[in-house]
Amino acid sequence: MRTFSKSSKLDNVLYDVRGPVVQEAARMEEEGDKVLKLNIGNPATFGFTAPDEVVHDMKVSLADCEGYSDSRGLFAARKAIMQYYQLKNIPNLDIKRIYTGNGVSELINLSMQALLDDGDEILIPAPDYPLWTACATLAGGKVVHYLCDEKSDWYPDIADIESKITDKTKAIVVINPNNPTGAVYSEDILKDIVRVAREHSLMIFCDEIYDRLCMDGIKHTSIASLAPDLFCVTFSGLSKSHMIAGYRIGWMVISGNVALGADYLEGINMLSNMRLCSNVPAQSVVQTALGGYQSVNEYLVPGGRVYEQRECICEELSKIPGISFVKPRAAFYIFPKLDVEKFHITDDMKFAYDFLHEKHVLIVQGTGFNWPDPDHFRIVYLPHRRTLRTACARLGDFLSTYHQ
Numbered sequence: 001m002r003t004f005s006k007s008s009k010l011d012n013v014l015y016d017v018r019g020p021v022v023q024e025a026a027r028m029e030e031e032g033d034k035v036l037k038l039n040i041g042n043p044a045t046f047g048f049t050a051p052d053e054v055v056h057d058m059k060v061s062l063a064d065c066e067g068y069s070d071s072r073g074l075f076a077a078r079k080a081i082m083q084y085y086q087l088k089n090i091p092n093l094d095i096k097r098i099y100t101g102n103g104v105s106e107l108i109n110l111s112m113q114a115l116l117d118d119g120d121e122i123l124i125p126a127p128d129y130p131l132w133t134a135c136a137t138l139a140g141g142k143v144v145h146y147l148c149d150e151k152s153d154w155y156p157d158i159a160d161i162e163s164k165i166t167d168k169t170k171a172i173v174v175i176n177p178n179n180p181t182g183a184v185y186s187e188d189i190l191k192d193i194v195r196v197a198r199e200h201s202l203m204i205f206c207d208e209i210y211d212r213l214c215m216d217g218i219k220h221t222s223i224a225s226l227a228p229d230l231f232c233v234t235f236s237g238l239s240k241s242h243m244i245a246g247y248r249i250g251w252m253v254i255s256g257n258v259a260l261g262a263d264y265l266e267g268i269n270m271l272s273n274m275r276l277c278s279n280v281p282a283q284s285v286v287q288t289a290l291g292g293y294q295s296v297n298e299y300l301v302p303g304g305r306v307y308e309q310r311e312c313i314c315e316e317l318s319k320i321p322g323i324s325f326v327k328p329r330a331a332f333y334i335f336p337k338l339d340v341e342k343f344h345i346t347d348d349m350k351f352a353y354d355f356l357h358e359k360h361v362l363i364v365q366g367t368g369f370n371w372p373d374p375d376h377f378r379i380v381y382l383p384h385r386r387t388l389r390t391a392c393a394r395l396g397d398f399l400s401t402y403h404q
Contacts, residue, residue, distance in 0.1 A: 016349075022039060025037070036360060050247075053295075057284060062284075065280045072272060085253055088222045089222075090232075093255055097253070103245075104207065104236065110275075111233055115141075115170065120141045123169060124143050126148065127181060153183055154183035155189045156185070170202065176220070177211065177329070180333045190221055193223065197227065198230060204231070206224060206232065209237055209241075210330050212294070213241055230256045235250065248282055249282035254268070306332065320392065321342075321400075323337070323399070335376055340374065345374055351404070359394040363378065
């Protein structure tokens with residue numbers, strides 16, 4: 001009898017945000033165990049709700065969303081996106097080069113398929129959002145990870161980027177604000193990345209899904225606004241900023257010197273047509289979400305839930321011997337460091353399994369974000385403060401006796 005194996009294209013593809021440790025947690029829950037989940041940034045799971053106005057507009061628009069839209073997306077949604085980026089000073093915008101999609105994930109995959117030939121190299125940060133590495137690998141590209149420096153607020157290491165560019169390097173990916181570190185890059189560091197891209201004729205992909213979730217008065221700068229002479233592709237959406245991850249609305253904006261990517265654009269248009277259209281119902285709320293009063297901003301200031309939960313997780317982690325961290329400035333995540341010599345850790349997936357089995361708390365190990373060493377893990381601080389305190393108390397108790 002013939003058997004069927006998975007494609008060899010999957011051999012080097014990982015997505016541990018929903019990987020083996022998460023599957024083990026699901027098995028434990030099926031057997032009746034209760035697991036504290038700190039693994040994924042899904043606001044609805046933790047009681048965050050979409051703004052009433054957004055939900056209302058979605059309901060009102062459903063009757064008009066029965067048919068296919070333009071393959072790029074609804075005109076009104078793309079117009080609102082264009083106006084949003086005009087305010088962020090991104091040059092050479094054209095509504096014909098704006099695409100909505102079933103979340104940013106769909107558009108990342110589409111953009112990698114349109115760009116990469118077998119063996120093309122693409123620079124992606126470490127740590128990264130692992131979907132970038134997975135999609136580039138599936139497209140046939142060779143991912144080269146450049147390091148972000150924990151000692152410098154998790155900013156990209158420019159010297160490391162430059163050292164890893166070859167004649168096969170086609171593009172660089174920037175995740176700003178960053179997942180999993182919560183870093184927001186300064187304008188100076190972005191200008192350095194632009195300089196390197198300019199000197200080596202690289203495309204720039206920028207994942208900005210958390211650009212409206214910055215705290216501490218930090219202003220987010222879109223790297224495309226600093227690179228009018230380069231070919232730039234910017235990704236964002238409403239999944240996180242408006243707590244509507246399940247509605248699945250993201251977008252991709254192509255800007256800068258678009259003549260450099262005329263052939264690439266033909267590929268994007270072909271792939272966009274093949275998907276028939278983007279996720280139509282969710283597009284109906286883009287105009288509302290990007291205009292007028294933004295109630296979600298209330299989460300991000302002192303007294304707001306996201307802000308206070310960030311303060312809580314930092315306070316609780318600081319009490320645990322052998323743990324250090326850089327305070328996140330955006331998004332929902334913190335990326336603590338373990339003292340591997342103290343705990344003799346050589347396998348961070350085993351650490352995550354052991355913690356899950358003993359204390360019933362689910363985290364994601366740092367190597368799941370393509371971090372090269374077994375010394376970090378990611379915590380999502382969306383759960384209520386009492387849950388965060390309980391989880392950290394269990395972590396401290398676990399580490400007090402843990403050795404691999």
